[in-house]
Amino acid sequence: MHTTTTTTTTTTTTTTTTTTTTTTTSSATTTTTTTTTTTTTTTTTTTTTTTTTTTTTSFSQNQ
Structure with missing residues (x-):
């Protein structure tokens, strides 16, 4: 009798x-002009191993 076992791993x-990059610009006009720019960058990395x-x-x- 012979037994053969094969294992495959994938x-x-x-x-x-x-x-995601979000840029918000706010400006107000009065005697002095004020411009405010806010940039927010969010990076998400997901790793899935099967x-x-x-x-x-x-x-x-x-025989």
């Missing part, structure tokens, strides 16, 4: 980067 890594393992065992008997 690893998948996905990285997603999202960058591992799949498949094991197959086969039996064979030789």
Whole structure:
């Protein structure tokens, strides 16, 4: 009798980067002109790793 075991491992890594930039400009006109600019940048990185393992065992008997 022979036993054959096959193991297959698959690893998948996905990285997603999202960058959001928001610019707000405010201006007021009086005797003096004032302009205010605010810039906000947000970066989010998400990493997802998926591992799949498949094991197959086969039996064979030789006479």
